[in-house]
Amino acid sequence: LLYPPDPGSVKVSTIGGNVAENAGGLRAGKYGVTRNYLMQLEAISPTGEEFKSGAKTHKCVAGYDLVSLMCGSEGTLGVITKVTLRLTVLPKFRNTMTATFADASDAGRAVANIITAGLVPATLEIIDNVTLRTIEDFAKLGLPIDAGAMVLAEFDGLSKAAVDEEGTTAAHILQTSGALDVTVACDASERDRIWQARRSALAALSRAKPTSILEDVTVPLPKLAEMIAIVQRIAAENNVIIGTFGHAGDGNLHPTVLTDERDEEEMARAERAIEQLFEAALELGGTLSGEHGIGFTKAPFLKRELGAGSLEIMRRIKRALDPNNILNPGKFV
Amino acid sequence: LLYPPDPGSVKVSTIGGNVAENAGGLRAGKYGVTRNYLMQLEAISPTGEEFKSGAKTHKCVAGYDLVSLMCGSEGTLGVITKVTLRLTVLPKFRNTMTATFADASDAGRAVANIITAGLVPATLEIIDNVTLRTIEDFAKLGLPIDAGAMVLAEFDGLSKAAVDEEGTTAAHILQTSGALDVTVACDASERDRIWQARRSALAALSRAKPTSILEDVTVPLPKLAEMIAIVQRIAAENNVIIGTFGHAGDGNLHPTVLTDERDEEEMARAERAIEQLFEAALELGGTLSGEHGIGFTKAPFLKRELGAGSLEIMRRIKRALDPNNILNPGKFV
Numbered sequence: 001l002l003y004p005p006d007p008g009s010v011k012v013s014t015i016g017g018n019v020a021e022n023a024g025g026l027r028a029g030k031y032g033v034t035r036n037y038l039m040q041l042e043a044i045s046p047t048g049e050e051f052k053s054g055a056k057t058h059k060c061v062a063g064y065d066l067v068s069l070m071c072g073s074e075g076t077l078g079v080i081t082k083v084t085l086r087l088t089v090l091p092k093f094r095n096t097m098t099a100t101f102a103d104a105s106d107a108g109r110a111v112a113n114i115i116t117a118g119l120v121p122a123t124l125e126i127i128d129n130v131t132l133r134t135i136e137d138f139a140k141l142g143l144p145i146d147a148g149a150m151v152l153a154e155f156d157g158l159s160k161a162a163v164d165e166e167g168t169t170a171a172h173i174l175q176t177s178g179a180l181d182v183t184v185a186c187d188a189s190e191r192d193r194i195w196q197a198r199r200s201a202l203a204a205l206s207r208a209k210p211t212s213i214l215e216d217v218t219v220p221l222p223k224l225a226e227m228i229a230i231v232q233r234i235a236a237e238n239n240v241i242i243g244t245f246g247h248a249g250d251g252n253l254h255p256t257v258l259t260d261e262r263d264e265e266e267m268a269r270a271e272r273a274i275e276q277l278f279e280a281a282l283e284l285g286g287t288l289s290g291e292h293g294i295g296f297t298k299a300p301f302l303k304r305e306l307g308a309g310s311l312e313i314m315r316r317i318k319r320a321l322d323p324n325n326i327l328n329p330g331k332f333v
Numbered sequence: 334l335l336y337p338p339d340p341g342s343v344k345v346s347t348i349g350g351n352v353a354e355n356a357g358g359l360r361a362g363k364y365g366v367t368r369n370y371l372m373q374l375e376a377i378s379p380t381g382e383e384f385k386s387g388a389k390t391h392k393c394v395a396g397y398d399l400v401s402l403m404c405g406s407e408g409t410l411g412v413i414t415k416v417t418l419r420l421t422v423l424p425k426f427r428n429t430m431t432a433t434f435a436d437a438s439d440a441g442r443a444v445a446n447i448i449t450a451g452l453v454p455a456t457l458e459i460i461d462n463v464t465l466r467t468i469e470d471f472a473k474l475g476l477p478i479d480a481g482a483m484v485l486a487e488f489d490g491l492s493k494a495a496v497d498e499e500g501t502t503a504a505h506i507l508q509t510s511g512a513l514d515v516t517v518a519c520d521a522s523e524r525d526r527i528w529q530a531r532r533s534a535l536a537a538l539s540r541a542k543p544t545s546i547l548e549d550v551t552v553p554l555p556k557l558a559e560m561i562a563i564v565q566r567i568a569a570e571n572n573v574i575i576g577t578f579g580h581a582g583d584g585n586l587h588p589t590v591l592t593d594e595r596d597e598e599e600m601a602r603a604e605r606a607i608e609q610l611f612e613a614a615l616e617l618g619g620t621l622s623g624e625h626g627i628g629f630t631k632a633p634f635l636k637r638e639l640g641a642g643s644l645e646i647m648r649r650i651k652r653a654l655d656p657n658n659i660l661n662p663g664k665f666v
Binding site: 166 | 354355357361362365366368369378382383384385386388389390391392393394395396397398399400401402404405406410422451453490491492494495498499551552553554582583584585618619620621622623624625626627635638639640642643644645646647649650652653654665666
């Protein structure tokens with residue numbers, strides 16, 4: 001059996017944290033996020049009430065969905081004490097491929113074409129040139145460091161015929177969407193090398209400069225290529241280095257600003273760039289956060305996304321459950 | 334493209350009602366319920382605030398999940414004004430089959446065996462003998478009225494090979510689980526006849542006696558056969574007619590008590606039977622409602638399922654959003 005949520009931080013993250021954050025990860029396009037695997041949740045409210053929600057059944061509509069309210073609440077509404085998770089069947093077959101593109105926006109368009117064609121990849125990732133070079137410096141995997149971006153796709157399932165069919169169709173779409181080359185992994189070791197590259201992205205970027213600021217902007221898929229181009233323009237205009245990778249199939253990019261917090265002038269440019277990233281994502285109909293949450297740093301921008309009425313409703317819920325404001329005060333609500 | 338939620342009440346139900354109820358239906362085992370297709374929701378609170386939640390993106394963790402809080406809240410927290418729904422790819426191939434069993438509990442075990450084997454049917458339904466006979470009286474479809482129960486299964490997908498493979502495996506499991514016979518639909522008209530039978534169930538039962546009370550007990554799948562046997566025992570012990578059909582693959586049964594509200598003595602027996610159904614579902618680790626909600630009639634039983642702390646948290650949320658208690662007062666909260 002398989003527990004599908006697969007956050008990039010899998011080595012350090014805990015189930016409790018995943019639930020409080022509604023963690024996403026590399027398999028969210030096909031398999032969904034943490035919320036989709038939460039059947040039942042037990043918690044203690046800030047005023048000491050034990051409560052639970054959900055059931056050990058496939059469906060449950062017994063009262064308000066406190067499972068979803070707690071999931072992604074960032075520790076502001078209660079202490080989660082127990083969760084019952086749903087597992088799914090382990091896929092038997094996998095088909096993994098990479099494609100390189102001269103331009104990162106072309107890669108974004110190819111990703112959108114794959115999804116629009118009705119394919120459902122288990123994973124569909126992007127790594128831009130800055131990130132490719134940084135990973136290669138760090139891990140020496142023989143990556144195509146001259147490519148504008150690399151797309152990584154994996155199909156999985158219980159039927160070999162279906163997985164092969166999906167893979168063949170995807171490879172064809174990547175080629176006709178302007179890929180410089182498409183390489184299908186021949187065995188498990190080639191597949192492992194591909195995912196090692198992807199999983200090294202954040203660690204590599206974090207070592208490249210003293211301060212790395214990982215962002216999480218997410219846009220509707222038809223806007224992905226435009227968002228990628230905007231990230232590149234924002235990096236150039238603010239003279240900062242941004243390495244972009246992420247769950248492209250979900251419209252979810254992780255532009256990572258590489259800077260040095262001791263350099264006040266550079267930090268000011270970095271912060272301006274990040275604000276511009278938020279603005280752009282919202283202008284394209286996206287969200288401030290696909291999977292990392294709002295926390296402290298994005299709190300000032302939340303009103304722009306949701307409006308004053310939504311913040312008021314969230315504050316009322318927070319006050320109703322935590323009248324003394326003892327759990328994570330100051331976080332977004 | 335396909336909007337997968339497919340409530341049995343599809344001819345009369347509205348999207349707003351589906352969202353307020355988190356409607357399920359015949360495809361929920363593979364495709365999930367209304368909540369799984371809700372990307373963004375706008376609403377007006379009972380005190381007049383406009384609010385929204387979610388995004389037009391595949392994932393969103395911007396503040397509390399008010400989408401899920403509103404979905405299934407049964408009209409108690411606000412008036413839903415706008416929803417953005419996610420569509421999925423229309424499956425190209427379908428494989429539909431029926432199997433008859435001497436005993437309804439055997440049918441329940443066969444259903445559990447199909448899911449345990451890792452198969453993911455688009456639809457996996459059960460119709461018991463009482464319901465089969467009632468449908469046949471009503472619709473003259475040539476149903477096997479001597480069978481203890483009939484199982485209806487449909488597999489769908491984009492790959493013919495995969496759908497055929499799943500269908501063959503399922504047919505084999507049904508046979509080795511004690512089916513009297515397994516019949517695979519050869520063409521669209523046979524398939525339509527199967528689903529017409531299933532979709533006639535509630536209408537047929539509703540015509541059979543002056544009053545029909547449709548229930549919605551849901552148990553973990555390994556307990557399904559036991560729950561079916563308990564429903565039959567409760568019917569016999571209280572001398573009431575109960576026709577059972579439902580989304581067996583979800584552990585969700587709709588035992589429908591056939592009675593006459595003008596007959597006070599019979600109604601008392603019917604109500605006792607329904608209480609016993611609730612008790613049994615909870616004792617087996619199930620829930621009072623898989624997809625119909627709590628409403629007024631199940632409100633007295635909700636504390637037994639969730640405990641006093643959960644009801645207190647729900648009441649605080651209700652008071653925080655609706656201090657004057659103007660929206661659906663008296664419903665479960």
